[in-house]
Each structure stands twice: as C-alpha cells, then as structure tokens.
Amino acid sequence: MAKILVVDDEKIIRERMKSLLELEDYTVFIAANGLETLEIFSREHPEIAIVDVKMPGMDGIEVLGRMKVLDPDCEVFIVTGHGGVETAVQALHKGAFDYVTKPIEFDELTLNIKRAFERQKMHEQLKSQQAQIVQAAKLTAVGQLGAGVAHEMNQPLMAISAYMESVLLHKAISENGDLKEKLIKLKDQLVRLGTIVKRMHEYAGNRHAQMSIEDVNRPVQDGFFLFRQQLEDRNIRAKVDLEENLPKIYMDRYQVQDVIINFIVNARDALEERYHQDGGSELTLITRKLPGESGVLIGLIDNGIAVKAGTEQDLFNPFFTTKAPGKGTGLGLSVSYGIIKNHNGVISFAPLKNDRKIFYFTLPFDKDKPMAGDSEVAEQVKALIETL
Numbered sequence: 447m448a449k450i451l452v453v454d455d456e457k458i459i460r461e462r463m464k465s466l467l468e469l470e471d472y473t474v475f476i477a478a479n480g481l482e483t484l485e486i487f488s489r490e491h492p493e494i495a496i497v498d499v500k501m502p503g504m505d506g507i508e509v510l511g512r513m514k515v516l517d518p519d520c521e522v523f524i525v526t527g528h529g530g531v532e533t534a535v536q537a538l539h540k541g542a543f544d545y546v547t548k549p550i551e552f553d554e555l556t557l558n559i560k561r562a563f564e565r566q567k568m569h570e571q572l573k574s575q576q577a578q579i580v581q582a583a584k585l586t587a588v589g590q591l592g593a594g595v596a597h598e599m600n601q602p603l604m605a606i607s608a609y610m611e612s613v614l615l616h617k618a619i620s621e622n623g624d625l626k627e628k629l630i631k632l633k634d635q636l637v638r639l640g641t642i643v644k645r646m647h648e649y650a651g652n653r654h655a656q657m658s659i660e661d662v663n664r665p666v667q668d669g670f671f672l673f674r675q676q677l678e679d680r681n682i683r684a685k686v687d688l689e690e691n692l693p694k695i696y697m698d699r700y701q702v703q704d705v706i707i708n709f710i711v712n713a714r715d716a717l718e719e720r721y722h723q724d725g726g727s728e729l730t731l732i733t734r735k736l737p738g739e740s741g742v743l744i745g746l747i748d749n750g751i752a753v754k755a756g757t758e759q760d761l762f763n764p765f766f767t768t769k770a771p772g773k774g775t776g777l778g779l780s781v782s783y784g785i786i787k788n789h790n791g792v793i794s795f796a797p798l799k800n801d802r803k804i805f806y807f808t809l810p811f812d813k814d815k816p817m818a819g820d821s822e823v824a825e826q827v828k829a830l831i832e833t834l
C-alpha cells in the first residue's frame with residue numbers, strides 16, 4: 447500500500463489528515479517536527495509527504511530540502527498559510543511537487559496526490575526503459591561477438607574433422623572395432639557441432655532482408671534444431687508437426703527463423719514458469735496451409751504459463767516484458783512483429799483449449815498482397831485455429 451507522511455506541528459490537523467487519508471486506503475505516518483520527520487522518512491520511505499511550512503525549529507522548506515536529498519523520488523506537498531505565495535514559489539524551486547494553501551480542500555488534495563503517484567509511476571517506467579535499452583545494446587554486442595566466435599571456430603573444426611577422417615582410415619583403427627566405434631561417435635558429435643556453428647553464423651550474420659523463394663518448413667526446422675537439445679534437457683516434450691508439400695513462399699528465411707526462435711525462447715520461459723511433471727510440458731511447432739489458399743500459418747503451441755490477463759494488447763510493443771530485469775528485454779515479439787509486417791503477414795496469439803496457447807504468424811502466397819486488415823484472412827485464421 448502507498449505510504450504518505452503528514453508533517454504538521456498542530457496535533458488536530460495531522461490527526462485529521464491521517465484519518466481522512468486512511469479512508470483513501472493509504473498508509474499514513476505522522477510527524478510533529480523536523481527531526482521526527484526525518485527519522486520516520488528514512489525508516490519508512492514514503493512515496494508522498496505533506497509538509498506544513500510553518501513549524502517551530504526546522505521549517506517546512508528546510509525539511510523539504512533534506513527529504514529531496516534523502517530520496518529525490520518522493521513527491522512533497524508543501525502546506526502554506528493564506529497568501530504564502532512567496533513561500534510556495536520557494537518550495538517549488540526546491541523540488542516540491544505542489545503546494546496546498548490552508549484551509550486545505552481535501553478533495554482537491556486527494557486528486558493531486560493521485561497525480562503525484564502517476565508521475566512517480568511514469569518516472570519508474572522511464573527508468574526501467576532506459577535500463578532495458580542499455581541491456582538491448584549489450585545483447586546486440588553479444589550477438590555480434592557470437593557471430594565472430596562462430597566464424598573463428600569454423601576453421602579449427604574443419605581441421606579436426608579432416609584429421610578425424612584420416613585417423614579413421616588408419617590401419618590400427620580399422621583392426622580395432624571398439625576404438626573405431628567410439629571414434630565414429632566422436633565424429634558424429636563433431637558434425638553436430640559444425641552444424642550449430644554454421645547456424646549461429648548464419649543467424650547472427652544475416653541482418654539485411656534477403657528475399658528468396660523458400661520452403662516455409664525450412665526455417666522452422668532450422669530454428670527447432672538450434673533448441674532441440676536445450677528443450678530436451680529441460681524435460682520439455684518438443685516436436686514439429688509440419689504440413690508437407692506447401693507452396694513455396696517469398697521470404698527472408700533467416701528473419702523468419704528469428705521469429706521462430708523468439709517464439710521458442712518465449713515458450714521455454716513460459717514452461718519454466720508453469721512446469722508440468724513427467725514430460726507434461728509441451729511445445730509444438732506447426733505449419734498449416736490456410737483454408738482458402740491465401741497463405742500459410744506458422745505457429746508455436748505451448749502449455750506453459752498463460753499470457754498475463756490484461757497484457758494482450760501490449761505483447762508486441764517494444765520493451766514490453768513481464769520478465770525480471772536482465773531476463774527479458776521485451777524486444778523479441780516487437781522485432782518479430784516488424785519482420786512479419788515486412789513480409790505482408792500478420793502475427794498474433796490465441797488461447798487454445800486445455801490450458802494451451804498459440805503464438806502464430808501468417809505469410810501470404812501472393813507476396814504483394816498484405817494480409818493485415820483482410821477480413822477473409824482473419825476468418826481463415828480463426829477457422830484454422832479452432833481445429834487445434
């Protein structure tokens with residue numbers, strides 16, 4: 447509950463303010479003088495303070511100054527006597543949020559208190575957005591580093607593979623079945639490593655749209671490949687369920703793969719928040735032709751924690767995240783939104799039965815025909831989702 451500190455040397459006034467503000471559901475502390483004020487202030491960290499300017503000893507303006515040093519985010523109202531304009535101006539200069547003149551109009555004061563809380567909330571949001579921008583810049587740097595590392599790793603990997611081939615052909619090896627079998631396993635893992643490095647390089651290195659005619663299932667499989675092991679390690683039953691023989695689509699397959707990766711990472715996090723025992727955690731990537739042949743739907747179904755009620759409108763906004771700072775930047779879905787928009791598709795999500803949901807996007811067969819705002823497409827998507 448929000449905390450308010452009321453400072454007035456007159457007992458009747460501070461007691462009355464306290465009971466009135468408590469009716470508004472605030473937690474209210476009272477203090478009779480400057481020293482008491484600072485003591486309570488440091489202990490309780492109130493969000494709002496209402497300070498009478500005329501007090502024996504330390505006056506309200508001085509108290510205000512000290513409060514602002516201790517916590518610049520606390521919004522302070524200064525209460526002045528009738529005609530105390532000069533003091534009011536002085537208070538505003540010292541960082542007061544507003545001034546109130548005696549006799550206090552209580553309704554007006556509570557409205558202003560609400561305004562002060564709103565301003566605080568805005569400040570907090572701004573601060574966390576700034577922190578997130580810094581975080582995003584760091585992530586970009588990490589991505590570039592990753593691309594560089596992948597590139598550098600390719601050379602030694604190729605060399606090791608070549609040596610491995612020649613060792614396998616060695617006479618001593620071909621005579622020792624057990625050793626040969628182990629070496630072949632080693633080689634398989636090396637091939638796997640090589641594929642991951644190649645994908646990482648492709649993924650990080652391809653930032654400008656490069657459109658070509660592609661099989662939609664390809665970026666789905668490639669994205670899935672990068673995460674399959676990780677999902678398995680977390681006991682998530684992950685699979686792809688792809689429609690065969692889909693018409694090819696004009697797209698940047700690395701960008702589409704980015705969208706799929708964002709979906710996978712989000713589903714993985716959602717499954718971390720709502721874990722199902724014994725392989726009950728499910729993540730399924732699907733591709734389906736839309737009824738009516740306008741295009742294809744690519745989606746990810748998971749049974750992790752539900753999308754938080756009331757956030758549906760915000761999910762695709764930049765920096766919207768419900769994750770802890772440092773865990774999510776809130777960029778995944780907004781970047782995905784941009785990519786799909788450039789492909790003339792639509793991106794969205796829908797709840798499904800059995801505590802599941804689907805995050806999906808569509809891509810048109812006719813590359814020049816935007817699907818957004820097309821009510822026929824919307825109907826087709828709806829009809830398809832109802833079958834899932």
Ligand SMILES: Nc1ncnc2c1ncn2[C@@H]1O[C@H](COP(=O)(O)OP(=O)(O)OP(=O)(O)O)[C@@H](O)[C@H]1O
Pocket residue numbers: 708712713716748750751752753754761762766767768769773774775776777778779780805
């Ligand atoms: N599969 C999902 N299940 C439940 N909620 C989801 C799912 N996917 C996204 N969300 C919600 O949408 C929010 C925004 O997702 P988005 O990918 O844009 O950002 P993020 O995952 O929080 O951070 P980032 O992707 O930048 O690391 C998430 O914080 C989460 O609340």
Ligand SMILES: [Mg+2]
Pocket residue numbers: 708711712774777778779
């Ligand atoms: Mg994400």
